Amino acid sequence: MTQKSDKPAPKRAGTNKKNTTTSPRRKTASTSKRASGAKQSTTRNSKQAKSAGSNSTGSNSAGSKSAGKQTSKIRRFGHWLFATGLKLSVFVLCFLVVYTVYLDAKVREKFEGQRWQVPVQVFSRAELVGAGEPLSLPYLAKSLSRSGYQKVAKVWRPGQYAQSASRIIIFQPEFSYRDHDYSAARLTIDVSGGKVQKVYHGNDLVKSVTLAPQLVARIIPSSKEDRVLVGLEQVPESLLDTLLLVEDRDFYFHSGVSPLGILRALYSNIVAGRTVQGGSTLTQQLVKNMYLTRDKTLVRKVNEALMALILEYRYSKDQLLEAYVNEVYLGQHFANGVYGFGLASEFYFGRPLNQLTPAQMALLIGVIKGPSYYDPWRKPENARKRRDLVLKLMVEHHLIDVPSYEQAMAAKLGIRPKRRMLRQHFYNYMQLVKRELPQLLGDQQQNAGVKVFTGFSMKAQLLLEQTTAQTLTELERKHKQTSLQAAAMVTESATGEVMALVGDRNFDNNGFNRALDAHRPIGSLIKPAVYLPALERYQQFNFATPIEDKPITLGSEQGKEWRPKNYDGKFRGQVPLVDGLVESLNIPTVNLGMSLGLADVAQSMAMLGYEKPLTERPSMLLGAVNMSPYQINQLYLPIANQGYYERTHAITHVVAHSGETLWQYQPRHEQRISSQSAYLMNYALQQVTQRGTAKSLTWRLKGAEVAGKTGTTNDQRDSWFVGYDQQQLITSWIGHDDNKPMKLTGSSGALVLFANYLKQAGVNNLSWPAPDNVTEVGFELTTGNAVRETCQNMAYYPAVTIDLSYSSCMEKIVDKRSWLEKLFGRGE
Incomplete structure (x- = not known):
């Protein structure tokens, strides 16, 4: 079994062996083939190994190359980014330089040019008051009140007056008028019977004193910004110290922008739980108010910072502070904004800056933060809280002592009773000023804070307004008339300066001015x-x-x-x-x-x-001929000025904010009527008031020596009277706007206005010396010939005697006495 089982194995072996021995080529080939296969296998393995190695090495190589490329890209991007950044930086720098230059030009143009459209300040004349001159104490007192004086029981500082039945005491501040400086003075004027009896300058009895010009009105520019420019020296030091304490404590140390100030304000606001300080410097506030809008944008803030730095570089701290004092917005007076401390002091308290109490200063500075929110008329509690906060800062930083602080805290706000300023604008007179001013100054000069001095008399204006109103009411009642209108003006005869003007029975009407624009037939004038x-x-x-x-x-x-x-x-x-x-x-x-x-x-x-x-x-x-009362006034001015022509005018001189005189009226003093004819005309016009159409003046102004002429047009549609005394010419007209007939002639209408005015103002009687070659001569009335003898029908008149020929009487005196009268000497 074992053998049998062993047989096949050899066979497979013999077979194998046989194949190996008998076929060496094949063996060789087979071996070679195997070897080749092995080789190929090895090669494949090698290639695979290589491939694996290659994959491993190649992968590293590729990663290295990729990393290199990436690094290269980063480097190139870095270079590009650096170059671009550099270029952008250069561009931005150039842009900033150019933009800064632009802002610098903008800043300088306004700061060194006309910074503001400043209202025109219109002043009255400086009136001379002397012994013997007519003066109404009530009207003088009224004019002082209208111009900002305070009535007190005892005078102790400038800007006050006290009055009794026969005496007025005025403490007027210092002022300049027509290149003459007047110091602050206490003036005393005693009046009796409508005339000045004694005048005192301080305690010295003098012949006359000069009353300071009074601010009549301001002509507001189209910008609706109302301000009164003040110099830094006019601002109380305590007010400036408080302003810097509240608004910018580091003002004199920073360069326009203060990071520390921003941080400190933030801290104070957090501690207080509310906004008590602002982060902007005073210079930034000035920039915002003067150059920029109130838009809360990044661009505006950048502009604000840049312009603040430019201002600080260009100008001194005092210049910037003075600009701020005049620029800051402090309230709204109806349609007009209130700008600067000069006007704000008048607006809130009715007094100049140098008369403010610590409590009033605190309120004025407190209002800066929000004039609407801290409006003392509309929001008195807000205003009081803000004032008290400022007062607390003042006492903490020793700007006021503790007793003054306690007194200020207990004081009322002390603002004027009503928001509307009490100063009347006298629109009718100001219309005349506005018509004359563009003929003297250009638009830019008019908006540069000029002071315009005029012939305006405050007491004459107030008196003319009152007598006009009273006369029209009296005439309407007496003659059963309605809707009568009037125009009247008072002019100083010697200079042509308009002292007072009424163009409407409604004195607040700023519309149709009948004195300037009502052209009516002049009749007998x-x-x-x-x-x-x-x-x-x-x-x-x-x-x-x-x-x-x-x-x-x-x-x-x-x-x-x-x-x-x-x-x-x-x-x-x-x-x-x-x-x-x-x-x-x-x-x-x-x-x-x-x-x-x-x-x-x-x-x-x-x-x-x-x-x-x-x-x-x-x-x-x-x-x-149709003429206005203003034109009629001009027609009679040379007659009232003894034949010398002067142009009827309101403005006498114009002064720049700096004090420089920009324009001054140059007296013409041009003799257009000979002295002889002027004297004769004056005589005839005096006769008009004594025995002619104006003879009612003999009882209306009893004992007065005045001259004048009545004028009545057809159907009694216009009533005119022009009259004058030694000092002033008065032109008056009464009628209906619709030209309806009246029941008034020149003597029953306009003359009454003339008389009522002079009765209150007082009459300076006419007193003209006769010129050379004029004397009183006898004339025979039948022939008009000059005679030296006494004729039957003759009269005596002043006449020019140069080449005057005398004649004999055509009708000698016939003694018609009876022989008894001749005998006893009766009946001459």
Whole structure:
């Protein structure tokens, strides 16, 4: 079994052996083949090993190359990023440089140019008050109150006054007027019987004193920003110290932006539990208010910081502080914003900065944080809390002592009773100022904080307003009229300065101004212009020259006839030249005007100051010319000024904020009427008030020496009167806006307004010395000849005696006494 089982094995072995021995080639081939297979197997294994090794090594190599590439990419990206960053940095740097240069130019342009549109401040005249002059104490006191003076029982500081029945004491602050400086002074004026008796400057008795100009109004610019510029030296030091304490303690140490200030403010606010300090520096606040909007954006904050740095680099700390004091927004007065401490002090307390109490200073500075939220009129509790907080800071930092702190804490807010400022704007007068100002200054100069001084008299204006209102009410009641209107103006005769002006019975009306714009027929007011050329021809005409007063008919080129008549409808046959003017007779005036020539009358109007062309027709001789009260005032000004022409004007001089005089009225003092003719015209117009159409003035102004002329138009549609004393010329008109007839003539209407005004203001009696070659001469009225003897019908008038020829009487005096009267000497 074992053998059998062993047989196959050899056979497989023999077979194998046989194959090996008998076929060596095959063996060799087979071996070779195996070897080749082994080789191939080995090669494959080798290749696999290589491949495995290659995979292992190649994998490392590929990773290395990939890592190298990645590193290379990172390096290249790093280089690119660095280059790009560098380029971007250079670009940003260049942009910042260019942008900073732009901001620098913007900052400098405004800060060194016109920083603000500052309202024009309009001031009254500096009035001289002397012994013997007329003065109304009530109106002087009223004018002081309107201009901001405080009435007290005892005067002890500037800006106060005290009044009794016959005395007024005024403590006025220092001021400058027309290149002259006046120190603060206590003035005492004693008045009796409507006239100044004594004047004291301090304790010294003097002849006269000068009252400081009073602020009349401010002309607000188009920006609606109202402010009063103040210099740093005008601001109390305690107010500045408190301002810096509350708003920017490091102001004099930082460079415009203060990181420490921001951190300190943040800490203070966290400790207090509410916002008590701001992080912005005072310079940043200035930038925000002056240059930027209030938008809370990153761009604005960057601009704010850059511009703050530029301001700090360019300008001194004091310059920046002064700018802030004038720029900061502190409230709203109806449509106008209140900017700067100068105006805010007046707005809240009605007094200048240098008169504020510590409590008022604290409130003013406290309001900066939120003028609306801390508005003392609308939210007094908020305002009080804010004020008390500022006061606490003041006492903690020793800006006030403890007693002052306790007193301030207990004090009321001390604001004015009403939000609206009490100062009246005097709209009618201000319209005249606004018309003149653009002729003197450009827009930029007008918005640069100029001070405009005028001929305005506060007491004259208030008096004219009151007498106008009273007179219209009186006339409406007496003559059963309604809706009467009036216009009036008061001018200083010697200078042409308008002292007062009313253009509407409603003095708060800022609309139609009748004194400036109501062009109405002037009636008999034209007659002095007709008679003046005759008085200049003194060799041909005098007051006694006979002028016909008979019916006349004049024809026009259109074939129309004109038959003028006297107001009373009567004809006197013949009248002396002077009576034609004194009694305002139409027919003699037309005859005189036609004999002189219409061209001469038109030239006379132009000489007196009427600047428009005239249509030369006979009706103009009786006032068929439309003029405004302002134009009429100009027409009479040379007559009231002894023949010298001055232009009617409101503005006298303009001063820049720096104190430099920008413009000043230059007196013309141009003699347009000869001294002889001016004197004669004045005589005739005085006769008008004594025996002519204005003779009611003899009892309305008893004992007064004044001159004037009435004017009444057809159907009594216009009532005019122009009159003057030694100092002032008054022009008045009364009528209806719709041109309806009235029951008023010049003497029963406008003259009453003139008289009521002078009765209150006081009269400076006319006193004109006769010029050379003018003296009183006797004239025979029948012939108009000068005579030295006594004639039957004669009168005495002033006349120019140069080459005056005298004649004998045509009608000698006939003694009509009986022989008994002659015997006993009676009946002369």
